[in-house]
Amino acid sequence: MFNRRDMGLDAWRVDMPVETFLRIVKAFDLELYDISFQKTAICFYAHVWQRRNIVYALKEAELVATTGAIAYLLRSLRKPYRLLALLISMLLWYVCSQTVLTIDIRGESEKHRQLIASTLQELGYRTPFYDKDLAEMKAKLKKRLENDIAWLEAYQEGSRYVITYTPKEFAKLQVLKQDALIAQEDGVIAQFEVSHGSKCRRVNEFVHKGEKLVDNVLLDSKGQEAKTDVEGRVYAYVWKDVRVTMPSNRLPKSLQFFDLLMEARRIASLDFRIGDKISKENILQFSTDMGKIEMVVHYTLYKDITTPR
Template identity: 45%
Template sequence: MNKKEIGLDRWQIQMQASSFLNLCKKQSIDVFDCTFKNSHISFYSPVFERMHIHHTFPDAVLLNTTGMLGYFFRSLKKPAFVISILLSIGLWMFLSQFVFSVEIHGEDSMCKKAIQDTMHSLGYNIPFSADESEIKKELKMRLSDKVAWLEVEKQGSSLHIAYTPKEHAQIKQTSRKQLYALKDGMIARFDIKHGEKIAKVNQIVHKGDLLVANSLSDSKGSLQELDVEGRVYAYTWKDVVVYAKPQDIKAFSYFEMLMEARREVTKDFHKEDEIIAENVLQFTKELGKIKMVIHYTMLQDITSP
């Protein structure tokens, strides 16, 4: 598409060609397709040069504007066109505040049904005005016993809710079985009812390390056997890699890849486990696919299988 099709101002002026060209050069005015006939000069210039030309050549006459810009400027002189534009903008701004569809992303059908019922009970019936942070807060509060992680994002007129269900750990019976770390991490807290703590908060532990023992030395140096009950929570880390085909990459695909990574990292979560931080380390094209590497920091029960 050339400049005339986009839109140029067409001017006419009566003056000497040499004077005209010297002034254009001196004032750095862009002109195109100059036509010189006797002392009459016709030329084209960009629309943004209009005020500059009026100031430099007070006698210049603007004949018309070509291309799409010309059509737009002529249309602005028609009241019906201006009103329709203003109404369209107003209608778009008004409707953009509302949600006309809700998409729920997750694998557990019971959780999905619970989210749908909760949205309905909270009065979010289509169409509705959406405050993403408020919806997220209300859903997390109502579904804290069912959902381990939840994200709410508005995309145009659609509200996308992604979640991972909680995997409820079985209540442990009191026993003499000592608690060992089942994965590497840094101790965050102890939820211990019975047993002797061996590790300390903020201590780095590795898989197989003894965390809570079933015996305690008394003042005489003899061992006293103890029951062991509770859990140990630690900060853990994991890198998750997800792929997508280049032709699948759209505006929402980045969000969908994150959802896939979050589902992967939370699939073995227990109750009270949570994602603390999420950092995208890499987003590149590799072997014909889009590769995303995400580093997660989590708070997990590292003593429950």
């Protein structure tokens, strides 16, 4: 929390009777700190902001010193070279904040990166330059490069413009299908990532392989069925037991355990797609029998169960 005392206090000294001093302080509602009564004087601290009020109320008061950040600032301003340094720093800060020093172009294809750079030069954006209308620059680029760039975005990071883009040859146009999403294996639904289609099941519901999870049929306002596009994935928790073995050897048991566990994880994740992961791992068996080391691991997997593998 902001404390005004940390900003700075004035140290005052005044020669007057204590009763008179207290009466004046109360009458003018002065906010004072650390009051000390000495034999011939009264010493106290007050906010710098109250200096005018104290001079008016306690005309005999003498300003002894100023403490805190404001005192440092006032002392600095009395020295010309510090004041000059402060002004130069403020000027440099203003100039830098209003100047674009670099333009960072990010995206696929060096050819298109050079094309954007040369187009910026033609449009008059040669660094360093005074900060301009970023939205206007983006609009001009999009118009000039509409036949080459599928997507373009521009934003500012300090004294730098950042331009990201996707060339048309890299842009993938996704064609929506009207096929329902069907469960490819048993599991408990964990999450729907569906942008089109009608959900048939709920989160935490157990489903079997072959059951419909997202339908391609919707009911319109008249209660009639209408075909709709389907897009998305359904993630579920599924279970899998993995059994791995290796010949018995002289390696420490901890290394044998580690090797088998890594192999089990590799097998469990063989058909993983983006977003799939191992949720839980439970080792059911780790034993040696007749010159063979065996491990059985029970896995709970978080998987997309609607995309054929």
